[in-house]
Amino acid sequence: MITMTIVYGFINSAILVVAALGFNITFGISGVANFAHGALYIAAGFLTYLCLTELHFPYWIAAPAAVIITGALAAVIYRVVLLRVRGLVVSEVIATFAIGLAILELFRFLGFVGFEFTLPVFVDASVPLGNTLVDAQRLLVVASGIVLTVFLWLFTHYTKTGLAFRGIAQDERTALTLGINADRVAALSMAFGGAYAAVAALVILPLGTIAVNEGYDVMINSLAVCIMGGLGSTGGLIAASFLIGYGQIITATYLGTHWTMIVSLVAILIILIVKPSGLFGHQKELEERT
Amino acid sequence: MLEVKNLMVFYENAIGVNELSMEIRSGQIVGVIGSNSAGKTSLMNTISGLIHDMRIKERRKGGVRITVMGQILFEGQDISNMPPHIRAQHGIVLCRERHPIFPDSTVDENLKIAGHLRNREEIKHGMDMGFNLFPNLARWRKRKAGFLSGGEQQMLAIAMAMIVGPKLMLLDEPLLGLSPAMQSQLVKALKAIRRETGVTLVIAEQFARPLLPMLDFAYVIENGMLTLTGSGPELMENPEIKSAYFGV
Ligand SMILES: Nc1ncnc2c1ncn2[C@@H]1O[C@H](COP(=O)(O)OP(=O)(O)OP(=O)(O)O)[C@@H](O)[C@H]1O
Numbered sequence: 454m455i456t457m458t459i460v461y462g463f464i465n466s467a468i469l470v471v472a473a474l475g476f477n478i479t480f481g482i483s484g485v486a487n488f489a490h491g492a493l494y495i496a497a498g499f500l501t502y503l504c505l506t507e508l509h510f511p512y513w514i515a516a517p518a519a520v521i522i523t524g525a526l527a528a529v530i531y532r533v534v535l536l537r538v539r540g541l542v543v544s545e546v547i548a549t550f551a552i553g554l555a556i557l558e559l560f561r562f563l564g565f566v567g568f569e570f571t572l573p574v575f576v577d578a579s580v581p582l583g584n585t586l587v588d589a590q591r592l593l594v595v596a597s598g599i600v601l602t603v604f605l606w607l608f609t610h611y612t613k614t615g616l617a618f619r620g621i622a623q624d625e626r627t628a629l630t631l632g633i634n635a636d637r638v639a640a641l642s643m644a645f646g647g648a649y650a651a652v653a654a655l656v657i658l659p660l661g662t663i664a665v666n667e668g669y670d671v672m673i674n675s676l677a678v679c680i681m682g683g684l685g686s687t688g689g690l691i692a693a694s695f696l697i698g699y700g701q702i703i704t705a706t707y708l709g710t711h712w713t714m715i716v717s718l719v720a721i722l723i724i725l726i727v728k729p730s731g732l733f734g735h736q737k738e739l740e741e742r743t
Numbered sequence: 744m745l746e747v748k749n750l751m752v753f754y755e756n757a758i759g760v761n762e763l764s765m766e767i768r769s770g771q772i773v774g775v776i777g778s779n780s781a782g783k784t785s786l787m788n789t790i791s792g793l794i795h796d797m798r799i800k801e802r803r804k805g806g807v808r809i810t811v812m813g814q815i816l817f818e819g820q821d822i823s824n825m826p827p828h829i830r831a832q833h834g835i836v837l838c839r840e841r842h843p844i845f846p847d848s849t850v851d852e853n854l855k856i857a858g859h860l861r862n863r864e865e866i867k868h869g870m871d872m873g874f875n876l877f878p879n880l881a882r883w884r885k886r887k888a889g890f891l892s893g894g895e896q897q898m899l900a901i902a903m904a905m906i907v908g909p910k911l912m913l914l915d916e917p918l919l920g921l922s923p924a925m926q927s928q929l930v931k932a933l934k935a936i937r938r939e940t941g942v943t944l945v946i947a948e949q950f951a952r953p954l955l956p957m958l959d960f961a962y963v964i965e966n967g968m969l970t971l972t973g974s975g976p977e978l979m980e981n982p983e984i985k986s987a988y989f990g991v
Pocket residue numbers: 754755756757758759777778779780781782783784785786840949
């Protein structure tokens with residue numbers, strides 16, 4: 454029982470990290486809280502599903518295609534809608550939230566409801582950890598959490614675009630004077646966040662079915678870990694994911710799975726009351742941007 | 744190289760620049776001298792395109808509060824409607840007031856971010872040059888820029904602007920908050936930059952004294968308007984300047 458809680462808590466935490474990274478990247482760089490993140494995640498799932506079942510693409514084409522299309526979709530959302538309201542925080546939130554709703558409810562309207570919508574697992578095997586049996590896909594989520602985090606770190610420290618991301622994140626005007634195209638970089642950060650959402654969908658969704666409602670849950674969980682960790686802080690996101698991740702598993706074990714979503718919501722409430730800037734957040738991230 | 748013609752910059756309820764014209768020749772060091780709210784920053788931001796960017800952002804949100812009139816010619820081309828990052832590509836690089844650095848990144852990373860338009864060798868070369876000019880910086884390469892002293896941050900900011908590859912470098916109050924020793928060190932470095940790279944420098948400052956001796960030409964502005972012009976040494980002898988800026 455205890456090992457199971459520890460192992461599954463760890464995996465659940467990794468799932469939260471993987472699902473939330475994309476949201477966090479976009480916010481950290483361009484200051485846009487992308488409330489369509491959960492919808493992009495689900496859209497990537499359905500896209501992959503359609504590529505596999507309708508177009509009969511092999512997986513190694515379907516998966517990258519979904520990642521690229523989702524990233525491009527996010528960039529288009531930025532260019533067409535967000536560019537105009539950039540810096541008006543409330544408008545950004547309303548716009549992205551509305552787009553997210555539209556995407557998710559469109560899938561529901563088009564009949565994407567049911568248990569047949571699933572993605573294939575990478576390896577169909579189970580690994581014993583202590584006296585608990587864990588399927589390989591769950592371990593893959595943990596591995597991809599590590600890979601995605603390390604990749605993000607390397608990308609933002611060693612590539613031109615990644616360094617420009619950090620420049621824009623810290624001081625847009627100074628970045629402009631250095632010849633960095635701020636609008637382009639912000640659009641890229643949206644695309645990057647969208648692509649991360651798609652990768653998350655590819656590794657997490659095989660654990661269950663692709664369901665529209667999952668989009669809302671992913672959004673709430675991502676928001677919870679990002680707010681708790683301090684928006685934009687990757688270290689904070691990981692710490693908060695483990696707190697909430699274990700909180701959810703413990704709640705599920707002792708109170709029932711029915712209660713897990715409550716954990717994120719309570720976590721959001723508590724952190725907003727106790728320390729609104731989050732565990733690792735600088736106060737500046739809650740200040741108004743100019 | 745740069746020609747400003749009848750430039751006017753209005754904010755909603757203030758005048759930034761008023762009917763200002765100036766001409767800057769290649770290779771010169773030019774000063775823009777003025778006290779607080781004289782319009783130095785407004786002028787620098789207009790030349791570098793930041794004002795243009797602010798206006799675009801305002802227009803997107805509806806309601807433009809800044810009005811700009813007049814013409815800015817760079818190498819014969821009207822750049823009034825060019826966004827700031829393109830102006831930087833053309834070689835107009837502004838070093839904003841109050842140490843414009845990226846505080847959460849290390850000194851090395853700041854220089855690499857500044858090298859966005861340059862290739863690997865150019866960045867390496869630019870970094871070497873920066874550390875040569877400002878040996879103090881070389882000690883703190885792995886330190887977060889936010890932890891540097893104000894003077895060191897200013898040096899970093901100038902080294903960053905140099906890496907962009909400017910033809911025309913605009914410096915907004917580079918001496919702000921520096922000790923006299925630090926000021927003269929910076930003035931020396933600026934002279935060295937001009938000598939080694941031939942870059943044209945426009946320096947906006949309140950403190951005229953440490954700067955005037957090296958200026959090929961200076962514009963004195965007040966309330967956004969030109970009040971005096973002349974070479975540095977000429978202005979040094981001007982009684983009005985003496986009383987207004989030297990407190991003699
Ligand atoms: N964004 C703005 N909105 C409204 N008014 C502004 C803005 N920026 C500057 N001003 C006004 O324009 C005038 C000129 O300001 P500017 O910043 O150009 O002066 P400055 O010479 O740089 O002064 P300082 O030495 O204090 O930096 C001031 O009266 C200022 O209040």
